[in-house]
Amino acid sequence: MSGAEDTPPDDPADDPGDDTPRPARSHGRVSIAAQAARQGNRPRDLMADPDAWTANVITLFPDAFPGVLGLSLTGRALALGLWRLESIDLRAFGVGKHRNVDDTPAGGGAGMVIRADVMAAALDRADPALPIIYLSPRGAPLTQARVRQLSQGPGVTLICGRFEGVDQRILDARGIEEISIGDYVLTGGELAAQVLIDAAVRLIPRVVGNQASLTEESFSEGLLEHPQYTRPSEWEGRRIPDVVMSGNHAAIAAWRREQAERLTKERRPDLWRAYEGRATGATMDPTKDRQLSGASHQAGQHPAHDKDEPR
The missing domain is CATH 3.40.1280.10 (SPOUT methyltransferase, trefoil knot domain)
Known part of the structure; x- marks a missing residue:
């Protein structure tokens, strides 16, 4: 031991x-x-x-x-x-x-x-x-x-x-x-x-007070979450995008969807492929998805535990 x-x-x-x-x-x-x-x-x-x-x-x-x-x-x-x-x-x-x-x-x-x-x-x-x-x-x-x-x-x-x-x-x-x-x-x-x-x-009913927030966060629809802002409207020369402050809820929703799609494409191509696949019914390639997600060494190429630490 x-x-x-x-x-x-x-x-x-x-x-x-x-x-x-x-x-x-x-x-x-x-x-x-x-x-x-x-x-x-x-x-x-x-x-x-x-x-x-x-x-x-x-x-x-x-x-x-x-x-x-x-x-x-x-x-x-x-x-x-x-x-x-x-x-x-x-x-x-x-x-x-x-x-x-x-x-x-x-x-x-x-x-x-x-x-x-x-x-x-x-x-x-x-x-x-x-x-x-x-x-x-x-x-x-x-x-x-x-x-x-x-x-x-x-x-x-x-x-x-x-x-x-x-x-x-x-x-x-x-x-x-x-x-x-x-x-x-x-x-x-x-x-x-x-x-x-x-x-x-946090997904159990009554744990999170505002249940609507659970449907708007990352991964709820297969996309990363859009950028969020709050007051002040300008900070260190950076302003909240005009569309977000416009009061036009349809335009805000469209902007948020566009931003969510852009971020997912850029940061998680594996998620984007899965999202597109669900929309088109395309068959997914699990091997390519693992490579895109950086998860290819989940299958055991790395040791299961840190060899330098008693566990």
């Missing part, structure tokens, strides 16, 4: 001699309801909705959650019970005196790999009704369409990778989907998990 993550925990509650897995941590309204129950009082407005959209997160760092998800709109929605968050500590399912979760790669190589049996035990603690996603640089790119699908379901179980990744056998055995948030490598999947959760939660 290598790295501080493989040392025995210092918390007495994590006594390495105790093989009993610790319970998953609940966040937001779930924990509030539990506290009220201990006090002999469970107000109706603090009781968790069992049908709320739920994110189960399997991680070696449960204290990373809710993180930024506990702030602003997502944090308020969590407190109101519009969605639920359960962090499952992978270390609790480790083996041996030190609760090891990883081992050396079969066939040799640098780093460590998370064991299939350990991950399987953690997954058994998650809601079996939820789809399972492993955050991985070799996964399919996360898209707004996939986020929307997830937001309309019961929730998701997310695996936060560390070290050199996860034993392929557990991914195959459980039919786990792999998703990437971009063509770069992080030290772990916790940030990626928070990105996916944030993107999905």
Whole structure:
């Protein structure tokens, strides 16, 4: 084993001699309801909705959650019970005196790999009704369409990778989907998990107050968003375009559409091709689209994890 993550925990509650897995941590309204129950009082407005959209997160760092998800709109929605968050500590399912979760790669190589049996035990603690996603640089790119699908379901179980990744056998055995948030490598999947959760939660009804804003942002119609402006009308010699200030709503809408199309053509030719393809019914070329999007090395040309960081 290598790295501080493989040392025995210092918390007495994590006594390495105790093989009993610790319970998953609940966040937001779930924990509030539990506290009220201990006090002999469970107000109706603090009781968790069992049908709320739920994110189960399997991680070696449960204290990373809710993180930024506990702030602003997502944090308020969590407190109101519009969605639920359960962090499952992978270390609790480790083996041996030190609760090891990883081992050396079969066939040799640098780093460590998370064991299939350990991950399987953690997954058994998650809601079996939820789809399972492993955050991985070799996964399919996360898209707004996939986020929307997830937001309309019961929730998701997310695996936060560390070290050199996860034993392929557990991914195959459980039919786990792999998703990437971009063509770069992080030290772990916790940030990626928070990105996916944030993107999905904001689409849940009542989370974002102005639902109309969701239909006007980037990717809602397959295009990047048009430029936005606000007061003052002139700043450092730069004026808001006259058409935007004209009060002619038809002209403003046409200008915004033109700008959205221009930006998409210039910055995301892959999105533009897909947009045109939907309009004309043309058959897409997946290989060319991956090249245009810069996603051609999602398929594994780059290492799944940073070899210089214990994960």
